[in-house]
Amino acid sequence: MGLHFFLRESLRSLRRNAVPSFAAAASVLVTLLVLGVFIPVVQATTGAANSVRSKVLLDVYMKTGAKPADDTRVKALIARTPHVKAVQFVSKQQAYEQERQRNPEAYALLGSNPLPDTFRVTPDDPAKIGAIRDALSPVTPSGARAAADPSIDEVKNRRDETEKILTATRVVKLTMAVLAVLLVLASVLLVSNTIRLSLFSRRREVEVMKLVGATDWFIRWPFVLEGVILGFLGGLGALVLLGFGKIALLDPLERDFALLSAPKTIGFGVLALVLMLAAVGVSAAGSGLSLRRFLRV
Amino acid sequence: MATMEEVEPRPARRFERASAGPPVIEFRGVSKRYEGGDVGLEQATFRVGRGEFVFLVGATGSGKSTIMRLLLKEHEPTEGTIRVAGRELGDIGRRKVPYYRRNIGMVFQDFKLLPNRTVYDNVAYALQVTGHSRKEIRTKVPDILRLTGLSLKLHNYPDQLSGGEQQRVSVARAFVNHPPLLLCDEPTGNLDPETSIGIMQLLYRINRTGSTVLVATHDSHMVDRMRRRVIELQKGRIIRDELTGLYAAQTTAEFGALLRD
Numbered sequence: 433m434g435l436h437f438f439l440r441e442s443l444r445s446l447r448r449n450a451v452p453s454f455a456a457a458a459s460v461l462v463t464l465l466v467l468g469v470f471i472p473v474v475q476a477t478t479g480a481a482n483s484v485r486s487k488v489l490l491d492v493y494m495k496t497g498a499k500p501a502d503d504t505r506v507k508a509l510i511a512r513t514p515h516v517k518a519v520q521f522v523s524k525q526q527a528y529e530q531e532r533q534r535n536p537e538a539y540a541l542l543g544s545n546p547l548p549d550t551f552r553v554t555p556d557d558p559a560k561i562g563a564i565r566d567a568l569s570p571v572t573p574s575g576a577r578a579a580a581d582p583s584i585d586e587v588k589n590r591r592d593e594t595e596k597i598l599t600a601t602r603v604v605k606l607t608m609a610v611l612a613v614l615l616v617l618a619s620v621l622l623v624s625n626t627i628r629l630s631l632f633s634r635r636r637e638v639e640v641m642k643l644v645g646a647t648d649w650f651i652r653w654p655f656v657l658e659g660v661i662l663g664f665l666g667g668l669g670a671l672v673l674l675g676f677g678k679i680a681l682l683d684p685l686e687r688d689f690a691l692l693s694a695p696k697t698i699g700f701g702v703l704a705l706v707l708m709l710a711a712v713g714v715s716a717a718g719s720g721l722s723l724r725r726f727l728r729v
Numbered sequence: 730m731a732t733m734e735e736v737e738p739r740p741a742r743r744f745e746r747a748s749a750g751p752p753v754i755e756f757r758g759v760s761k762r763y764e765g766g767d768v769g770l771e772q773a774t775f776r777v778g779r780g781e782f783v784f785l786v787g788a789t790g791s792g793k794s795t796i797m798r799l800l801l802k803e804h805e806p807t808e809g810t811i812r813v814a815g816r817e818l819g820d821i822g823r824r825k826v827p828y829y830r831r832n833i834g835m836v837f838q839d840f841k842l843l844p845n846r847t848v849y850d851n852v853a854y855a856l857q858v859t860g861h862s863r864k865e866i867r868t869k870v871p872d873i874l875r876l877t878g879l880s881l882k883l884h885n886y887p888d889q890l891s892g893g894e895q896q897r898v899s900v901a902r903a904f905v906n907h908p909p910l911l912l913c914d915e916p917t918g919n920l921d922p923e924t925s926i927g928i929m930q931l932l933y934r935i936n937r938t939g940s941t942v943l944v945a946t947h948d949s950h951m952v953d954r955m956r957r958r959v960i961e962l963q964k965g966r967i968i969r970d971e972l973t974g975l976y977a978a979q980t981t982a983e984f985g986a987l988l989r990d
Binding site for chain 2: 434437636637639640641642643644645646647648650651
């Protein structure tokens with residue numbers, strides 16, 4: 433009896449205030465759409481930055497004229513350095529083959545092989561990478577770096593790239609967060625305004641309810657339910673759009689871009705649950721705001 | 730409903746016009762001052778016994794509506810105590826007010842019907858919002874509509890009814906729960922004399938089923954014809970309380986003199 437009555441009252445009122453109700457549901461929809469894109473994107477970029485960070489390598493480039501004897505000597509030197517976990521030698525021939533496969537036209541034009549012999553050094557702890565670098569190419573008093581061996585051309589780590597990715601992630605996160613907060617605010621206010629209109633158009637009913645002795649919560653429930661229905665409709669719309677976007681855009685791209693299929697990205701089911709909870713929460717907050725201020729029963 | 734049956738031990742002091750049985754309404758030194766200094770009621774003391782039919786008369790602003798609002802617990806008295814069926818209203822907590830109101834039927838001058846519901850739904854609404862079962866609604870609503878003579882207008886909307894019929898719907902809604910106390914604020918204020926008689930007859934019929942009826946009115950003709958108890962108010966004070974009174978204490982000759990002055 434109770435629930436049936438509340439539902440009928442809420443739907444009756446939604447029908448009567450169709451336009452503001454639609455606006456409120458649409459704003460919930462947009463908010464959730466942004467949240468739905470925001471959560472996986474932040475997760476993917478954070479995941480990507482973390483995986484780059486965990487894969488820190490030190491590249492030791494040999495001078496182009498290095499002989500195999502130099503290579504052996506440098507390899508021994510690296511292996512002696514503390515905190516080194518593994519050393520992998522990539523000869524200039526191997527490097528050339530790899531690069532040519534990746535970009536055949538450019539290397540066909542080049543003719544000769546410009547790549548040096550390279551050692552890939554894996555540290556036993558990513559944080560110790562600086563120490564290894566300092567050992568292989570100590571900083572001279574003038575501030576420049578000198579090589580520990582005359583045949584070493586340059587020692588480079590990939591930290592700079594990691595920093596760049598982290599900065600980009602931070603910017604993305606911040607923008608999305610600000611956008612999400614603003615949209616949540618707009619949704620709460622729009623839902624609250626819709627409930628206020630509905631309260632206004634039903635003040636006679638509320639008056640009669642009070643007179644015949646309906647309890648406070650009996651009077652409030654239809655309005656709360658109205659807000660929740662709005663949120664639910666908005667959330668459902670957002671989920672349909674997100675699902676459509678995932679199937680039509682993301683899934684085909686995922687095969688080509690590893691970033692998009694970062695293993696730590698939230699599953700669609702969990703995302704749907706989180707978004708629906710957010711939708712209902714936002715709209716309940718909206719109706720609560722109006723009920724507190726305008727329905728003193 | 731049990732609360733209405735509860736009876737407090739009667740005070741030894743007898744009030745001048747207390748009828749037999751426990752008082753349904755008892756005002757003791759009740760004053761109500763609104764914010765801004767307006768006086769709604771000043772030291773009002775009276776009691777209404779079970780099954781009485783009482784007219785509250787007086788000019789606008791004399792305190793009739795204040796008494797109604799105090800009885801509905803829409804307002805709190807500034808001073809004094811109000812008891813309804815032996816229960817002090819000040820002791821009823823905020824959460825209990827809705828349950829208390831279910832013991833009171835209320836009829837207004839402007840009917841306060843819901844325009845987008847049929848006669849049947851308007852009356853059923855009062856039962857729905859107080860949590861009655863569908864079965865109860867199906868038996869009670871046709872009963873009360875028969876009593877109020879609306880059986881043929883079941884599916885009409887309020888705007889398809891005459892003023893008198895609308896007021897009958899409003900009375901039906903107020904009385905569908907058979908409350909022991911029925912409050913009517915200017916029930917005939919918007920109606921012509923012929924229709925008013927019909928509404929008064931209906932209220933009288935309800936009164937004879939045992940409910941106490943309190944009617945605030947300007948309708949001197951009706952008060953004079955009914956010859957029931959009259960409480961007259963002036964600027965918040967009770968100036969007259971007669972068991973079978975007329976609307977005005979003065980005679981017609983005096984009234985004419987008043988007009989000529």
